Amino acid sequence: MKKVTHTNDGTNTIIELRVRDLDVGAVAEIKTELESAIGKAPRLILDLEEVEFMDSSGAGLLVWLWRRLRASESELVICGLSQQVRVVLDSLNFSRLFTIVEDCEQGAGTDPIEGGRDSR
Amino acid sequence: MSLEETLRRRLARERAAREEAERLLEGKSRELYDVNLQLEARRATLEQAVGERTAELQESEARIRAILEGAVDGIITIDSGGAIDSFNAAASEIFGYAADEIVGCKVNRLMPEPHHSQHDDYLARYIDGGDPKVIGTGREVVGLRKDGATFPMYLSVSEVVFGDRQLFTGIVHDLSARKRTEVALAEARQREAEVGGRIQQSLLFGQPPLEMMGLDVAALTIPSQSVDGDFFDFFRNDDMCFDLLIGDVMGKGVVAALIGAGTKAHFLRALNKLTTGTRLPRLAAVVDSVSSALTPQLIELETFVTTLYARVSRATGKVEFVDCGHTGLIHCSASGDQCTVIEGHDLPLGIIEGESFQQVEIDTETGDLLLLYSDGITEARSPSQEQFGTARLQDCVRRHRHLGAQAVVDEIRTTLVEFSGGEEFDDDFTCVAIKMEPPAPEKIRMSSELTLTSDVSELGRLRTFVGEAVSESDIEDLGWQAELVTAVNEVVTNVMRHAYHGQPGKPIRIELEMYPSEAVVRICHRGIGLKRHSVPSPSLDGTEDGGFGLFLVDRMVDRIAYYQNEAGDDCILLVKKVTRP
Structure with missing residues (x-):
């Protein structure tokens, strides 16, 4: 089963990660699947609704994704954070790298940046 | 007529x-x-x-x-075309050719590639007025013997103009024997350094006492390239009191290491001899006893030892010490208002026989931090030869006084590495940090344990185990549970990747204990012992996408300690405060 599903409406690529644990055992496969989905729209929304746990290699994956998107001048928005994922991203100050929004529906809205940046 | x-x-x-x-x-x-x-x-x-x-x-x-002919060095002359004109007996000895079989041949027969093919060019270029690479100077090159073996040799070439003939004289010194000696010498030195290093690690540095009540202790050593005589040890008296000995032997090498080990043994023996029942001897009495036994021997060996011998009692808050010419200790109050170096005034051991020693006493309170250190730290130099100095060390301690003992010594290490611009130092670095924590003993609420194998697929089970154990503790979750799960997961992942190098099926044991105000997790394994700095620290500017693990662990728990348990397994101890102050 695919661990990444994605839809594209021209403005937003919405990627859902269909794993419960974004950890060292899952990252390599997800990275490969993400390759084909990125760079197709000016904004990429990464939906982590199903992810309950993220470790440091998961955090590393987000940095990798952010860097790839920055190269193509696309924006990265991350939504649907579990408490644990929020704890990890906060401690690494990743809200400075990309926009974090609570609700994935909100992510595709007109101005996610102002409403979403570090909404803790 | x-x-x-x-x-x-x-x-x-x-x-x-x-x-x-x-x-x-x-x-x-x-x-x-x-x-x-x-x-x-x-x-x-x-x-x-x-x-x-x-x-x-x-x-x-x-x-x-x-x-x-009688020369020890090979002497060979060649003409401007590279043909050998003369070849002395030593040259025959070195290269294996008789003079009459090699005279007239091209000299490049005596050198391996690439010089073999290029020598004609070298000569032609020189005769054309090119820059001489070898003429008039000597250099180490590789020669080729008749039997095909190559060997290191020292070659010096000079030019002689003889009438209209241009000749070159090469003097060749065979370096094979010297190289062998050099290699043997280097190996011997390396062996001595290794022996010294093993003595140092096994005999000179004791393990800080873990799980003292109200005392958080951590030690740091960075051995220098050569073996210095730094040593320290801890003698646990009870759950709230221990003795600490830190010292430095004048001199370097195996001798200094052995004297350090001997000094430690003398202290332990004197402490045991003078202890009656549970009544500890005065520190000064222990030092008097050690000095009278050790000083004559040290005088004979023409060396001396500086020591600081301290007793830390959490029950009374008193710290006593006898300072024999050592660096004193830094005492930093919890508020940071006071951060001073306190020194005693006694001479090092091994100077005067029959000396009697004075002890110094200070009072400490909860939150105070003490640092004992060797002069390797204060005498470390920056690339511009500036000394690190005591003031910088005091400042470093003051700034980090709110951290746990391990984090304090880690900060000192980081500051020193930044200051001196490298990880290699001339002197040993040694320091011990002691943090005065709340002394009240806590009742354990529950404990549980889990054994896993070193397979990534086991991490889910690990997280479930920790998650369930902490949620059973009935302590309100203010976010600490997710932080503890994250930290334990990172440490176990590191054990799999770095201690076991990704080998599957190896055992990892996790013990978790819940106390009213903290959770304690021990992660033990049989792989390579992980040290705090064996995994590089991350850069958080987005230029790297790895190495966040230890950083996360640091952020998620209050204390990390590395130690060996009684079974000889390497363990990582994590302590997480579960109530907010």
Whole structure:
């Protein structure tokens, strides 16, 4: 089963990660699947609704994704954070790298940046 | 006058003229003869001179030949075309060719590639007025023997112009033997350093006491390239009191390491001998006893030892110490208002026999931080040769006084590495941090344990185990549970990746204990012992996408300690405060 599903409406690529644990055992496969989905729209929304746990290699994956998107001048928005994922991203100050929004529906809205940046 | 008379007179005149001519001729002949004689004499002299000179030259040439043949170094001359013109006995010895089989051959026969193919070019370039690489200087090169073996040699080449002939003389010194000696010497030095290093790690550095009540202790050592005489040890008296010995032997190497180990043993013996029941001896009495046993030996060895021997009691808050010429200790109050170096005034051990020692006493409170250190830290130098100094160390301690002991020594290490611009130091670095924590013993609420194998697929089970254990504790979750799960997961992942190098199926044991105010997790394994700095620290500017693990662990827990348990397994201890102050 695919661990990444994605839809594209021209403005937003919405990627859902269909794993419960974004950890060292899952990252390599997800990275490969993400390759084909990125760079197709000016904004990429990464939906982590199903992810309950993220470790440091998961955090590393987000940095990798952010860097790839920055190269193509696309924006990265991350939504649907579990408490644990929020704890990890906060401690690494990743809200400075990309926009974090609570609700994935909100992510595709007109101005996610102002409403979403570090909404803790 | 008659005709007859005329003729007679004429004849007489002619005879006289002839006689005169004959006389003249005779005189000339004699002159010539004399000249001839003189010439002959001169020629004989000249011949004698030439003969003598020739003999001299022959002797000189024989002498030069003898010198060349008797020379220890190989001497080879070549002409401007690279053909060998002469080859002495030592050269034959070195290269394995007899002179008569190699003279006339190209000299490049004596060198391996790439020089073998390029030597003609070197020569041509030099003769064309190019820059000489080798002429007039010496250098280490590789030679090629007749049997095909290569060897290191020292070659110096000089140029001789002889009439219209241009010759080059090469003097060759075979370095194989010296290289072998050098290698053997380097190996011997390396062995000594390793032995010293093993002595240091196993005999000189004791383990900080873990799980003292109200005392958080951590030690840091960075051994230098050579073995120094730094040492420290801890003697646990009870759950709230321990003795600490830190010292430095004058000198370096295995001898200093052995003296350090001996000094430690003397302290332990004196402490045991003078302890009656549970009553501990005064520190000064222990030092007196050690000094009287050790000083005569140290004087004989012409060395001395600086020590600071301290007793830390959490029950009374008192810290006593005897400072024998060591660096003193830094005492930093919880508020940071006071952060001073306190020193005693005694001489090092090994200076004066029969010395009696004085102890110093200070009071501490909860939250205070103490640092004992070796002068390797304060004497560390920056690339511009500035000393680190005591003030910088005090400042570093003051700034980080709110951290746990392990984090404090880690910060000191980081600050020093930044200051000196490298990880390698001339002197050993040693320091011990002691944090005064709340002394009240806590009752354990629950404990549980889990054994996993080193497989990534086990991480889910690990997280479930920790999650369930902490949620059973009935302590309100203010986010600490997710933080603890994250930290434990990172440490176990590191054990799999770095201690076991990704090998599957290896055991990892996790013990979790819940106390009213903290959770304690021990993660033990049989792989390579992880040290705090064996995994690089991350950069958080987004230029790297790895290495966040240890950073996360640091952020998620209050204390990390690395130690060996009684079974000899390497363990990582994590402590997480579960209530907010």
